[in-house]
Amino acid sequence: MAKARRPVTRNVCTVFIFITAFWNNIQSTEETGFSAVYSDRFLNQVPKNLPAEATVLDLSHNNISQLQISDFSYILRLQVLNLSHNVIQELNFSVFQYNENLEHLDLSHNVLQTLSCHLALSLRHLNLAYNNYTDMLMCPAIDMPKLQYLGLGAKRIQGSDFSALTNLQLDTLFLSLEDLSEYRPKSIPVFNMKTIQIVFHPHRDFRILSDLELNATESLELCNIHDEQVSELKMFLLKLSRRGRLLNLTLNNMRCSWDEFISILQAAWETTVEHLVISNATWMDATNANNFNYTKTSLKTLVIKQTIITSIKSDPQHMYRIFSNMNVTALTVSGAKLIHMLCPSNPSQFTYLCFSDNILTDAVFKNCNNLALLETLILSVNQLTSLIKMSLMTSCMMSLKHLDMSQNLLQYEAQEKGCHWGENLAELNLSSNLLSHSVFHCLPVNIQKLDLQNNLIASIPKETVELRALEELNLAFNRLSDLPGCGQFRSLRLLNTEMNSIVAPSPEFYRTCQNIREVKAEHNPFRCSCEIREFVDLSKQGLMVLVGWPESYLCEYPEDVRGIQLEEFHVSELVCNTTLLVAVVLVITVVFVAVVCGLCIYLDIPWYLKMIWQWTQVKHRIWKNKPEDVLDHLEFHAFISYSEHDSDWVKNVLIPNLEKEDGSIQICQHERNFIAGKSIVENIIDCIEKSYRSIFVLSPNFVQSEWCHYELYFAHHKLFQENANNLILLVLEPIPPYIIPTKYYKLKALMAKRTYMEWPAEKSKQGLFWANLRAAIQIRLPEKLIHFE
Numbered sequence: 001m002a003k004a005r006r007p008v009t010r011n012v013c014t015v016f017i018f019i020t021a022f023w024n025n026i027q028s029t030e031e032t033g034f035s036a037v038y039s040d041r042f043l044n045q046v047p048k049n050l051p052a053e054a055t056v057l058d059l060s061h062n063n064i065s066q067l068q069i070s071d072f073s074y075i076l077r078l079q080v081l082n083l084s085h086n087v088i089q090e091l092n093f094s095v096f097q098y099n100e101n102l103e104h105l106d107l108s109h110n111v112l113q114t115l116s117c118h119l120a121l122s123l124r125h126l127n128l129a130y131n132n133y134t135d136m137l138m139c140p141a142i143d144m145p146k147l148q149y150l151g152l153g154a155k156r157i158q159g160s161d162f163s164a165l166t167n168l169q170l171d172t173l174f175l176s177l178e179d180l181s182e183y184r185p186k187s188i189p190v191f192n193m194k195t196i197q198i199v200f201h202p203h204r205d206f207r208i209l210s211d212l213e214l215n216a217t218e219s220l221e222l223c224n225i226h227d228e229q230v231s232e233l234k235m236f237l238l239k240l241s242r243r244g245r246l247l248n249l250t251l252n253n254m255r256c257s258w259d260e261f262i263s264i265l266q267a268a269w270e271t272t273v274e275h276l277v278i279s280n281a282t283w284m285d286a287t288n289a290n291n292f293n294y295t296k297t298s299l300k301t302l303v304i305k306q307t308i309i310t311s312i313k314s315d316p317q318h319m320y321r322i323f324s325n326m327n328v329t330a331l332t333v334s335g336a337k338l339i340h341m342l343c344p345s346n347p348s349q350f351t352y353l354c355f356s357d358n359i360l361t362d363a364v365f366k367n368c369n370n371l372a373l374l375e376t377l378i379l380s381v382n383q384l385t386s387l388i389k390m391s392l393m394t395s396c397m398m399s400l401k402h403l404d405m406s407q408n409l410l411q412y413e414a415q416e417k418g419c420h421w422g423e424n425l426a427e428l429n430l431s432s433n434l435l436s437h438s439v440f441h442c443l444p445v446n447i448q449k450l451d452l453q454n455n456l457i458a459s460i461p462k463e464t465v466e467l468r469a470l471e472e473l474n475l476a477f478n479r480l481s482d483l484p485g486c487g488q489f490r491s492l493r494l495l496n497t498e499m500n501s502i503v504a505p506s507p508e509f510y511r512t513c514q515n516i517r518e519v520k521a522e523h524n525p526f527r528c529s530c531e532i533r534e535f536v537d538l539s540k541q542g543l544m545v546l547v548g549w550p551e552s553y554l555c556e557y558p559e560d561v562r563g564i565q566l567e568e569f570h571v572s573e574l575v576c577n578t579t580l581l582v583a584v585v586l587v588i589t590v591v592f593v594a595v596v597c598g599l600c601i602y603l604d605i606p607w608y609l610k611m612i613w614q615w616t617q618v619k620h621r622i623w624k625n626k627p628e629d630v631l632d633h634l635e636f637h638a639f640i641s642y643s644e645h646d647s648d649w650v651k652n653v654l655i656p657n658l659e660k661e662d663g664s665i666q667i668c669q670h671e672r673n674f675i676a677g678k679s680i681v682e683n684i685i686d687c688i689e690k691s692y693r694s695i696f697v698l699s700p701n702f703v704q705s706e707w708c709h710y711e712l713y714f715a716h717h718k719l720f721q722e723n724a725n726n727l728i729l730l731v732l733e734p735i736p737p738y739i740i741p742t743k744y745y746k747l748k749a750l751m752a753k754r755t756y757m758e759w760p761a762e763k764s765k766q767g768l769f770w771a772n773l774r775a776a777i778q779i780r781l782p783e784k785l786i787h788f789e
């Protein structure tokens, strides 16, 4: 296959030139339009069901051989069509007759042999390079009035091949001459395009450079400069010197000796070129022989990328010196395995230096006083190890504002002393190093932008110097367990702490970071609990933007909410606020107690409890005093003492309720059981003696009755005698203590000491009252007494 035969070198150039030219042009379409990608699908023909609204269509890397009108006729908005790397042999532009918006057409890497161009009126960008034709295929200028970019290639160039170009107002011409096998000298006209890109045959020199004349061209890119072309290139540059308008020269894929490179560089030094880029170069056999003449030059920027310098026979210092003494303002030497770079011998013009992707060590620019104008220094991807040494390096660079030392092996130990940074350093990139939290003891005080991502920082020490000017701090990919406060960084606006180990941002952060505008804290293992709420509120208040909110902020702990977005995690105010919780519990308790008390009072529960207590007491006593001992002389269960005024209640309520109908309870009562002939006192005593209990119905009337008092006296007397609890005080009506005459101190004492039963007015309570009273006097009287009945 044709593809496979092509040398590797070509691909480098192709990719390099195509990508810059083409992608710059279509980016905008891609953003607004809709792209459909069908590359690498083994398609033999254009699919029939392409999206009709597509503006960008990529059919590259397939086996499509033929195109038809119907393939694209319905994609009316099509602007960009990529058909590169297919097997199209012939093309008639009429297949695009309905695609009036088609601007970019890539037909490179096909096997085109014939082309008919009419109706390509809208095309701005056409790539026909890398096809199979011998002579250059070209459309008449009249068919492509808007064309700006044209990619061409041929196996043979002769005579008037380029004549069609003369009427085109091209911006860019891309010429692929990699497959060139025949060239008739002087066949190349004077070009007017702004940009010209030429890929040469890697191994043969057709002396095209000597024919090349530039008029209005500002940018020239040449690819595949090998030994064969070197002398020609030098001639070409000499021809250019001080004439023409060339500003940008790019030499890609260059392979020659060091000495030849120096001579090319020397030639370029004297041209109008301001920006020189050399990439993918290999220079061999460097020697000491060359001296470089830094005469006055137009050159401002020199970029040397991805370059290999082999077998250095010379002292490498010689090579370093050539670079370091250059009188340009911006120098880049990257991807060149440089071990060292010397300090310029004289005060240098450099404002920008980039030595990224080399193997420079801490010795670079040590004690270098000649870089006073340097503003930007990029030393990323090297072998730097000591932060202190690098800080001292910058201390003589009075203008240095921006220093990039990312992707090195930098370390700093807290016990080291003597960091000293350039005074004007405002931006420092220390990302991807081996720095721990102690780095905060060695930072430039006026720093504004600090990138510390991907280091080993676990915390920010509290006692570091204040970085008052710091506005942007990047701490992503570290080991932070908390969001840092802004106490030491008053001006902080942007904080990045994504991919750390932050579980719950601390209140310190909210308190001190009031001025912050933007926080990135995505992908941290947040614990969703009360503490997280303040953080969630941050985004709601809109005071600071949380980048990536809400989709990149997920709960990690506890397990049951893992994977839930923080925004969707809710926990009630009550659970989190202790004061509130205590208050609520208190209120509930108070209400509960109040309700219970209210209920008690309403239902008179204490009374019931008291009654039940008395009842159990009585039962207990009965069980304890084996009644047989005291029962011998008993004839009655109870003697009732009451005032005449209460006799109605006693006779109609008390006695009927106690005696019941079964006659199991015997009551001794004045009228019924007093024996005539005996004195009243005798009768009372007798009655009391023969009764198991004495019930006194207390009421204000009782207190007034003399007799009653005697009865009480006797009964009480018996109580002490037998040490038995035979007195039952039944309060029928409440007795205010003041109405009890003083001489009845006994009654007073009894009422104060003994529990008494109160007659409940409510019907509902009377049942329990009776049961209690009955239980108190219930006893089995001796058998002999039963027949007294």
Ligand SMILES: *[C@@H]1O[C@H](CO)[C@@H](O)[C@H](O)[C@H]1NC(C)=O
Pocket (backbone or CB within 6 Å): 018, 019, 022, 026, 039, 058, 060, 061, 080, 081, 082, 083, 084, 085, 104, 106
């Ligand atoms: C077309 O596809 C080739 C190969 O994939 C690619 O190099 C080129 O940049 C593409 N061009 C456009 C316009 O997409």
Ligand SMILES: *[C@@H]1O[C@H](CO)[C@@H](O)[C@H](O)[C@H]1NC(C)=O
Pocket (backbone or CB within 6 Å): 380, 404, 406, 407, 429, 430, 431, 451
């Ligand atoms: C610091 O360097 C890293 C890697 O070299 C880069 O990705 C990052 O964007 C740089 N930071 C800044 C602030 O430029």
